[in-house]
Amino acid sequence: MSSAHLGTLYVGRLFLGISNGLYLTYSATYLGEVAPTYLRGSAVGLVTFQTSFGALIGVLVDNYTAKYQSQTSYLIPLGVMFVVPVALSVGLLFLPESPRHYIRMGLDAKAENAIRILRGINDADRLIAEAASIREAWVIENAHSQTVRLVDAFKGDNLKRTALTLCCSVGQTASGVIFFSAFSIYFYAQAGVKNEFVWVMMSLAIALTGNMGAFFVMRFVERRILLSACSIINAAIMFIIAGVYTRLSTGSYLAAQILVAMGTLFTWVYGIGQGPVLWALTVEIPSQRLRSKTVGLATGCNYLFAWVATYSAPYFINPEALNWGPKYCYIWRVSNLLLGIWAFLVIPDVKGKSLEQITSSMIRNSQGKDGEAVAATEHCENGHCE
Template sequence: MSDITPTDKQPPSATVLKLPEEALGRKDGIRQHRKCFAACALISLCSFQYGFDFGMIGGLQAMVGFLQVFGHRAPDLPLGWNISTQRQQLISSLMMIGGLVSCLLTGPIAAVAFLGPASGIWTSAGGLVGTIVDNSTEAIDGRQAYMIPMSFMYIIPAIISIGLFFIPESPRWLLQHARGDQARAALRWLRPYGEAELEAEFCDMQDALKAHAEAEKGAAFMDMFKNPVNRRRTALAVCVVLVQNTSGAFYMISYGTYFFANAGLGKPFQDSCITAAVGIVAVLVNSAVITHVGRRRVFLPCGLLLCGLTQLLIAVVYTVDPGTESTGRAIVGLAVIYIFGYYGMIITYSLISAGELPSQQLRSYTFGLATAVGFLGAWVSTFTTPYFINPESLNWGPKYGYLWAPLCVISAAWVYFFLPEVKGRRLEEIDEMFEARLPAKKFRNYVCVGRRGGASSEGKVANVKGK
């Protein structure tokens, strides 16, 4: 019999998991969940590989050994070599298209309390390792300079391919495909619980899947656009993902080393290692504060304004005094601040908001659309950037910041005026606030009354504090 019972303090449809007495006082740490963590770590290496590919391939474009084969001589440039704009476009933009293939399985199998630590910094760590490998081989003469880093691309896939034979399939996925016995066996492998607790979690999982299926019953893709409330929620989810692109991050991430090299910085690969390491620090700091502070309407505009300011300063410094050592140091310092602002204030809150804002019934469709549009925007950014920074085209170099600074300001203004604050709200509360047609600035202090006691048929809503 299920240990999941309704509570009087929740809506009738809500349930809460009542764990057996043996769960009381039990430690739930990494040691106890070591099998689950091992499985999560293995699958999350896919994300590490994605970051490694971006970091490593981005550096190849500034590597003399690579340019000797795929580029041409350019005596007037700091490297003495260059790559054509068209070839540069293909290298990075095709990488972005490949990013459309999702490879993380961590979410379905990780314990709820450890979802963040299980998958938080893998991509940033992969990018750092990729830039470190490039930095270690860039001075080698000939093809070995880029062939050695590229050979590292096969290590992680080999580890994952072997490791997959030793971990179970996701219990939730098995349940969704009516394979209950296998789901129980997989859950037993992942969890350090007794049978009573396993059965309680299994029943909770069944109820959650049934509730999810019921919520999405009858939903269709075009429902996202059929009424004003859904259209608003869809537009918000898509636009909040797009602020990652309007911040200018993808040109800095995809072409950072090439950007540093042609700006005349003496050690572009080492500078890229520094910015990649700062990205990891920013993610770690963010993971420590997001649950305690985490205000989307505070962090997102502040991050966008910080990124816009650093982009503008990079452009101004280079315009006033190009090619000098002091300018190079200033550009690196500003790039470090930029990366910290992007990873610490923009990317995490952008994705969280995109997951919170869609309606429960259309969440899969809406988040999928937002993600797809986000990747499309990233592709456009990486595809067009070579036209601006490559010396064979417009040759803007660091002056490219003049384009991105106003886009950051516009994005920050959009967040301030249009993005609702829903931190700490239940999904039902978010639905209620959208149905009440509240302006974005009133979401934070709105007092939800719930469907049972509250929202009357006349459309009355609760008062807003400070109105």
């Protein structure tokens, strides 16, 4: 904000990128570790709501400051970005660390106190049982490996979990949401849509209702079914958009109407199913020991694929290049279809299970036998598990 020199802007953008990578990794991990079992998927899924709401505010501010011919046209949008980090920094002072982190550090008393604050449990026996469940699962995991290195994520039973986590994270890009969020305004303009800024803001606002709906839907619908269904629906939406522009001209008013309607429906379906489920699974599937490392690696891989998608998109849609325009959605139709099929065939059932139960079932499945790990979380089956 203090300089218009290109080098300064690059350095500032670099630090923003680093902070964003850290924030996405640790905010999602923290939410996954502190949320009660029955709310974990819904809570982590709110990451999608946060990004959609932030995008809406960003588009609004950019749209109404673009008319200024002075430095305020970019100083105001950058200044607005201080609000959320400041609020988070203050709020985090009043939040305890994750109970699972305290257990990893051998601080059982602090873990029990964190559970009491975060979940409102005051019964001493329940607090001891919750902490014991986490501790026993931690001991079982350590029996397989004492180290906490990134390379451990690719060894033994962790290899499958890492592969699933990476696929879930990259699935964010495979859904096509990166393409729509990065190029929707240009996309609408090229397709002949008038007042494209207004339509993008409307689309984001409607998508927020899907994000909010996901908080309730994820409590009752299995992750695998919800992700698969939403991916297949979005594959059909992408096919409709591409098909319409295959039959009609780019300047067709009817085609433009269909594009806006289908684009809005796509963001809503993504918000209620794909985004929240993929974020939740990315946090839920890794082992307790390697969760933050695996989530960070997965987020980084998704950033890489998102960069490839964003970098290559102009060559497909620009009139001076391949000139596919909205027909580029044929590619995203295929990726959504593959995501839906993969989710239905591969994603494990984790709904209603504590993170320790997920770990236990993963270990048992990899070893092909029943393990004593169930005992570590058995008390969660009687309705008292938080």
